[in-house]
Amino acid sequence: MITFIIRRLLITVVLVFFISIISFFIITLTPGSPYPWGELNPKISESVKENFRKQFHLDEPIWNQYWFNMRGLFTGELRSIKDGRPVLERITERLPATLALNLCAMTIALSFGLLVGIYSAKVSGQWQDTALSTVAFGFLAIPEFWVAYLLIIGLTAGFAVPLMGTVSHGILFPNALAASLDWLWHLALPATMLALGSIAVQSRYVRASMLETLREDYIRTAQAKGLSPEKVLYHHALRNSLRPLITGIGSLLPALIGGAVIIETIFAYPGIGRLGYQAVLERDYPTLVALNFITAMLVLIGNLLADVLYAVVDPRVRLE
């Protein structure tokens, strides 16, 4: 197991190196330039642009640029071309909001997914199951931005309730509790929208796995022992049917800090998704390099983690 982890870590390092090279070239070979002012600004002379290029090493060969970016990333010196601030600072200042949003979305997705999945398994084959399946597939098929806009239109047509950003502006809240509920409100809507699709997916997973487990011999034994159906379902069946969810944990890690460009944009939420999206539009190479690097790392480590966890919970799996 230890050698497995070490070997995988080494492969990860090599992979990240190649990913960083490929993504850097894709980014820099895109047409366009990263000037922080409009391209057609009569006031910007050619020599000002030259000076600017020099400051960000944009006048050097692409290999040197790659080197400056990677070195800067590791020394923390890498600065955004857009506003001149350290890239890591720009990313970390988004972390609290992003983490809050993603954790909230995951909590909603898992708790409702579990609830709906278990219930569907319990009533499998009956009309409630069919209804829930239809709704679940509906949420998978409908684009989230459309649902989000419907929700927004519905809420703002009925009530003048603030929706955008992380907190309300211009409103005087009497105490910290009210203010934190305001924050929660602004968090809840985008998180729910993000979670809609996952609820559907998770509930299908749980339902399928639950039904499979319920057909096992030990379940029949438990039932034969005279245990109540509830006890069998929640105590004996649930634990084993959660195994497939472990695979999902691998993708949880990158998803925790991952951005959700569309939902963040609709709700004007200042998350990492919008940071990355703007960086693409502005050709802010350093920010993109850092974001790509971090995401690649998290995906690879997440996969490794999932493999290891799988071996831990399922003794039948052996890592070589």
Place this chain on the structure above:
Amino acid sequence: MVRFLVYGIPVLLVALLVTAFLTVISFSSDRKNELTIGSIGEPTRLNPIQSAESSASEVEQFIFESLLHFDQNLEVEPLLAKSYTQSQTTTITFRDPAALTTALTQVEMARASWPAWTLQKTQVEENSLLLEFSLPGLDASEKVFALFDPATTLPFTTLRAETGGKAREILKQFQALDPAPAIVRTWFDYDAAFEITVLGDGTEVLARLKDFLAAEKLPHATASVLETRAFLAEPSVNFVLRQDVHWHDGEPFTSRDVVFTYNSIMDETVASPRKPDFDLIQTLTAPNPHEVHITYRKPYSPALNSWMIGLLPAHILEGKPTSWWNDEFNRHPVGTGPFKFSDWKTNESLRVVRNADYWQGAPWLDAVVFRYLPDPVSIRIAFMTRQTDFWGVDPWAVASFKEDPRFQVFRYPANQYNYVGWNLRNPLFQDVRVRTAFAHAVNVPEMIKYILYGNGVQSNGIFPPHFWFSDPSQKPISYDPKLAAKLLDEAGWVPGTDGIRVKDGKRLAFTLIVNQGNEVRKDIATIVQDNLRTVGAEVDVAIYEWAVFISRFINKLEFDATVLGWSTGPDYDAYQVWHSSQTNPGQLNFVGYNNPKVDALLSQIRQEYDPVKIKSLAGQIQKTIFDDQPYLFLFVPDATSVIWNDSFRICRPDGQGGFVDTPVEITKAGWSYYMQWFYRPDFSKNLPSERKIKTLLP
């Protein structure tokens, strides 16, 4: 237990959501004493000498102040300067003292016969006559010079040396030669070139300079004569500063701050986009803490407008490294304005708070908050839920707000115009009849009606009609497809079998490029395509992302025609967009317009200080370019905004120690001109006592 969790957590989550919703709803009518502005564009840095985007100046206008600014009628008015005076020193050098003495008497005799005499003082320095005029410009100097025999004077010659870097260093070594070359004035074009002005025809110095450059082994360096003038004209401006102004940290504002701001702009490492505006300054000195004296290398009247730049605090920034990314100050700016910077959450909001010690009197609002929202939909929602107090509403949505008593709508002409630019290098567009025909064929009034919903006027040339120097007698081109067809016939383009006109076997077909993300321009392209089809021209429309659009097509001059717009301040200097020297790749005259008459007028208007003459020259420029139709001039759109009715009023100083109370009103500079004096009628705690306020009835 497990069962409890499976059901309990979802129930708890729903309960929390409902509680949060009810809390927010119940408090949403308790307002803070703030003004919230919603905006899509977010600044990158708040430093007036480094930022060039309008989203930054929108915030900077609350924090920073300048020596001069535009008043509500877009006319120049002193702000941090108490007053300013312009003048000019003209130096005429004579070959011998006797000629100088004669000249002096000639000047004295002429004085009586000229009624509008701007010559203030004459002074003699060795063989030179120094004339001080109360108005800068070349006219008066030329008039005086005409009195003398040119043979008795020595001209001034300006030499230019292209060094390709290290210009300062090279000139220093050249000046250190023995005997030192007699240089009167120097100027550096960044570090790539220098210009030196010498007395006489400059042949001797030019020869020495060439030898020097060769001896220094600078093979790529060249030197040549730039121009020869009969006299040296150096305009100057003297600013007297206010003494009652303090920075947000309490330090007094003095001339040291002006000097520091200027030096920072000129510092190469700052890479200030404003530098070209200040390159013409010969000297900038501060004789005392409350006065700044500036002399310019040559007459250039728009130079005064460059002092509308926000000033930086020397006591904070002096001695710090001035590299582009000195981000600490740029993210925490300190100025002298009515509001102090408070905090900035990227992609969310930026807050400036009331400066209680503001020299014009503290503002009434506690804070002004900028909310940065990603798209027009979120801006609209934020406004409708009263999360922002005003909205720069799109033209198509204005109508519904006009009839709604809850809102107040403002409409005023924007400082911009939209056009279709023809690439004049393309043989298709070289015939003025073809360009004029296209202009007649495109239905601009219909465009204004259907794209802008009537919120705009047809453009009559390069200056929007509401600028003071714009010529109102210039009529926009008429919609007349018959005339267009006739002009195309005359130009030799005859309809082919498929209805598209042909000339010499070539079809009248081209590609019109538009940038992605601008719906108005996309609509324009569609209408142009449709309208030109009716007169027998085939137009392909291609849409590209902005960065690609600029770098791949416009800057490389590789396009047939393009839909674009210019945003411009009330500035009559259109040199960079229209002068024939600006047609290289990456420059702004990308359509390749070249008219010697316009070139001459553009050079002349920059040197003119008399408003009457500026207006007449601007009119000629506008007419000449309009007759050439290098652009298809489309329209000047209106800027439209909407605010919640009765949410704000204005209480502004009347200039006599009291205040004037008015509803929010529209000025030539837009409805937000007095924004620093906005107040909420439901919050009167900061307002001055009753008797000092005069209320103007609407």
